[in-house]
Amino acid sequence: MANKVEKATLLIQRFDPYTDKTPHFTEYVLEYRRNDQLLDLFNRIKTDRDSTFSYRRSCRHGICGSCAVKVNGKPILACRTPVHELIDEFGPTLTVTPIDTEKIIHDLVIDMDEFWKKHDKISPFLTPQQHSGPQSSLQGSSIQGETLFFDSSSASLGDADYCIQCGACYYVCPVISVQPSFLGPAALTKAFRFINDPRDTQSDRLEVVFQPQEGVWECIKCLKCTEVCPKHIDPFSKISRLHSQVILSSQYTSGSRIRHTKGFQLDLLLNGMLNELPLALFALRIGFIKMAIRGIRMLFHGKVVLNPFKPRSKGYKQIRKLMRDSQ
Amino acid sequence: MKRYALYPGCNPKMAEPELLKSVHTIATHLNIELIELDKVSCCGGAHLQDKNPFQALLLNARNFTYAERLQLDMVSICNTCQYVLSEAHHRLTNDPEVKRQINLRLRSQKRRFQGTSRPRNFLYVLLEDIGRSEIRRHVVRPLTGLRVAPFYGCHLFSPREIQKSSTGNESPWSPTSLETIIGDLGATPVSYPKKTQCCGFHSSLYQPHTSASLVDTILSEAESFGADLMITPCPLCHANLEAFSGSHTMPVLYYQQLMGLAYDLSWKQLGLHHNMSVRRRSLENLLPPVSVHFS
Numbered sequence: 001m002a003n004k005v006e007k008a009t010l011l012i013q014r015f016d017p018y019t020d021k022t023p024h025f026t027e028y029v030l031e032y033r034r035n036d037q038l039l040d041l042f043n044r045i046k047t048d049r050d051s052t053f054s055y056r057r058s059c060r061h062g063i064c065g066s067c068a069v070k071v072n073g074k075p076i077l078a079c080r081t082p083v084h085e086l087i088d089e090f091g092p093t094l095t096v097t098p099i100d101t102e103k104i105i106h107d108l109v110i111d112m113d114e115f116w117k118k119h120d121k122i123s124p125f126l127t128p129q130q131h132s133g134p135q136s137s138l139q140g141s142s143i144q145g146e147t148l149f150f151d152s153s154s155a156s157l158g159d160a161d162y163c164i165q166c167g168a169c170y171y172v173c174p175v176i177s178v179q180p181s182f183l184g185p186a187a188l189t190k191a192f193r194f195i196n197d198p199r200d201t202q203s204d205r206l207e208v209v210f211q212p213q214e215g216v217w218e219c220i221k222c223l224k225c226t227e228v229c230p231k232h233i234d235p236f237s238k239i240s241r242l243h244s245q246v247i248l249s250s251q252y253t254s255g256s257r258i259r260h261t262k263g264f265q266l267d268l269l270l271n272g273m274l275n276e277l278p279l280a281l282f283a284l285r286i287g288f289i290k291m292a293i294r295g296i297r298m299l300f301h302g303k304v305v306l307n308p309f310k311p312r313s314k315g316y317k318q319i320r321k322l323m324r325d326s327q
Numbered sequence: 328m329k330r331y332a333l334y335p336g337c338n339p340k341m342a343e344p345e346l347l348k349s350v351h352t353i354a355t356h357l358n359i360e361l362i363e364l365d366k367v368s369c370c371g372g373a374h375l376q377d378k379n380p381f382q383a384l385l386l387n388a389r390n391f392t393y394a395e396r397l398q399l400d401m402v403s404i405c406n407t408c409q410y411v412l413s414e415a416h417h418r419l420t421n422d423p424e425v426k427r428q429i430n431l432r433l434r435s436q437k438r439r440f441q442g443t444s445r446p447r448n449f450l451y452v453l454l455e456d457i458g459r460s461e462i463r464r465h466v467v468r469p470l471t472g473l474r475v476a477p478f479y480g481c482h483l484f485s486p487r488e489i490q491k492s493s494t495g496n497e498s499p500w501s502p503t504s505l506e507t508i509i510g511d512l513g514a515t516p517v518s519y520p521k522k523t524q525c526c527g528f529h530s531s532l533y534q535p536h537t538s539a540s541l542v543d544t545i546l547s548e549a550e551s552f553g554a555d556l557m558i559t560p561c562p563l564c565h566a567n568l569e570a571f572s573g574s575h576t577m578p579v580l581y582y583q584q585l586m587g588l589a590y591d592l593s594w595k596q597l598g599l600h601h602n603m604s605v606r607r608r609s610l611e612n613l614l615p616p617v618s619v620h621f622s
Contacts, residue, residue: 175527267369
């Protein structure tokens with residue numbers, strides 16, 4: 001089976017800034033074997049068919065993060081995605097586009113400047129405590145001069161350090177297209193990695209992460225980042241933990257976003273179920289007035305429950321007890 | 328008769344009554360018994376998980392115990408409930424230590440999570456257990472000529488590794504289940520790239536501009552592909568698509584309501600009077616006349 005040769009049709013988006021006004025698709029019918037990755041087919045096109053075909057690639061082992069492209073809208077690493085898996089998912093014709101169709105430089109190569117600038121914003125490097133230098137630690141028997149890092153600390157970072165900055169999560173995030181200032185899942189995952197590193201001393205990173213229009217509150221919890229991450233890092237879980245950190249932090253106690261999460265829990269304590277009317281009042285306060293027109297329309301269509309004790313689960317007493325025992 | 332435990336979720340109990348009405352109506356029509364669980368809690372909606380993940384897991388373990396006692400699979404009708412319940416089930420059945428800790432807490436209420444009830448979604452119960460021939464058999468008003476855009480939302484499929492057994496192993500990038508149902512009702516499915524995009528519901532309260540922009544892109548694209556109306560399986564998507572429709576006039580229905588229209592069930596039974604995007608005369612004008620012949 002491994003040597004069986006089959007045919008795949010690749011519709012690849014091409015664009016040469018010197019000759020083309022707009023991108024166009026070129027069809028390539030290629031033979032592939034079961035162990036061929038998509039990158040193998042790209043290489044064959046470049047060597048056998050058209051040497052001008054441009055795409056990024058380097059390590060061929062899912063480490064450098066260069067070869068991310070979209071196939072039928074799904075971001076993948078070309079070097080780590082078998083062609084047969086793509087054909088199983090999408091059929092015999094695969095449409096290959098750059099990972100971002102708005103910032104094309106040439107064919108599948110894009111300008112990732114915006115992505116890197118957002119990484120820069122969270123200062124993606126360790127700032128350890130200043131110590132007296134390696135000389136003193138070598139001379140003395142004490143551990144002064146070393147920055148220790150225990151296994152337990154490593155575990156708290158989870159797999160956040162495995163990010164290869166391929167951009168798959170960033171360019172699939174729907175928020176980026178409507179809120180371009182959002183830092184995106186990759187930069188926030190990197191921020192999580194340093195915020196939770198006990199060796200790091202840079203305290204203003206949290207402030208960047210919680211900035212309105214840029215930080216974690218812009219995340220809409222769609223899980224697309226988790227779905228596409230080729231390293232299975234689950235960026236959404238890191239954003240969720242950053243949410244948790246800000247909610248539990250004494251530094252940040254107000255704001256509609258924090259009240260929303262706290263109100264959610266209070267509503268569950270009261271009824272075991274959620275009623276969005278009191279939750280919206282609790283979270284938005286005076287800002288609730290802005291929702292008045294929508295609220296009246298909803299009321300007119302029987303979509304508002306005015307009683308704050310409804311809907312109420314018949315098991316609400318047990319739910320309340322369980323929640324109190326697990327606060 | 329097929330039997331399932333129905334996890335109703337909060338939104339259908341509160342802001343989306345048309346979903347619960349149409350689900351019960353379609354279930355009765357297709358001879359499905361749904362036992363609505365009335366002692367369960369909210370799933371946490373991916374928000375309680377931010378504040379206290381253990382507490383959210385505990386509540387969902389408790390939720391499953393009600394379906395387990397009935398020895399039935401637990402069927403959800405909301406994408407986010409589906410995702411949260413599937414994730415909780417996956418964690419509890421794959422991590423014996425977490426399951427032990429959770430069951431220690433549940434012991435005071437004489438409950439124990441065993442993992443015997445599968446989290447499922449009503450859409451896939453219809454397609455997998457009831458079957459397409461049965462869905463087609465009840466059609467008395469084939470929706471010929473009606474161009475319907477499916478909107479799946481995001482939480483129905485992701486993360487795929489966890490949800491694939493609940494949602495027919497559909498690809499989150501190219502699902503076809505709603506198109507299948509649309510076709511079986513005699514209508515024409517209109518596929519468009521944004522059918523699996525997120526509508527932004529989970530930040531709609533405090534980031535309404537994000538929701539409004541996302542909804543605008545979804546409805547605009549569906550309109551540009553020539554759709555007459557849109558259907559969705561999720562109450563949160565439905566709430567957002569209606570609340571932030573702006574100048575768009577495309578009716579947004581639940582797929583259960585569309586089935587009900589093809590089965591010629593009453594407006595009231597399907598809760599269509601609750602839909603904010605639906606005007607009766609406009610919708611009736613889109614629908615073909617009733618006929619009893621359909622193959």
